[in-house]
Amino acid sequence: MKTILTNKHISIETRKRALQCYIEPVLMYGYEAWTISKQIQNKLEAREMWFLRRMLRIPWTTKKTNERVLNEANKRRSLIRTIRKRQATFLDHVMRRGKLEHLVTTGKFEGKRSRGRQREKIMDGLATWLGPGKVSDILAAVKDRDLWRDMIATLTSKALDDDDD
Template sequence: MKTILTNKHISIETRKRALQCYIEPVLMYGCEAWTISKQIQNKLEATEMWFLRRMLRIPWTTKKTNKRVLNEANKRRSLVRTIRKRQATFLGHVIRRGKLEHLVTTGKFEGKRSR
């Protein structure tokens, strides 16, 4: 007898892995060059929570706190932390390169200024 898997049969761990593999890279494309303000950070965190609520099938009308949703998913907020880590890694590459980007980020130019 064949068993057909529906969305009900897919575990939360599989959904989290799919989110991490397919959705987050698209969402974070080019994030190394972003300037993250408080407003953008809040939107990123809201997006992350929206993904989790969709995975757990929690309607937006249900009054569940973000903490409860995170506990239910057995997950911590990681999107902004991952973006910051990627930005720091990218900055390390730029500084080690020693070209124009290095000069711009450090502000160290050699030579004398003309009159």
């Protein structure tokens, strides 16, 4: 895809569309089950910026800020927001279904915990992203589809506003 993404004869809009259609799905494979820590989020954002810099033929030695690169590409950061929104949609689906996935996601199954620091769970990651609410509030909101959709729409628009600041 390098020849397509770096070709100056193809408009930047077409190249951005190719990036969105062909590369981002490969990058986000299996993201519904990811627990996104700050380290993984930084790596994903860095990869997104790397692709944009390659498309605009900006060498990494050039001291251009990410904001300037985003302005040149006339684009906003969207990878993390897309992942979070789709994770919330997947959580909605799993919670309403109420099968084994529901038990695994909420952590309500029997057994011994392993030694050492416990791994971050999907619900922990979503709870930090969705706000200072409790997990029980999130589970209650999932049962009301309209409330859940409004909550996700509000959070993604808030994330857009935060990116602009």
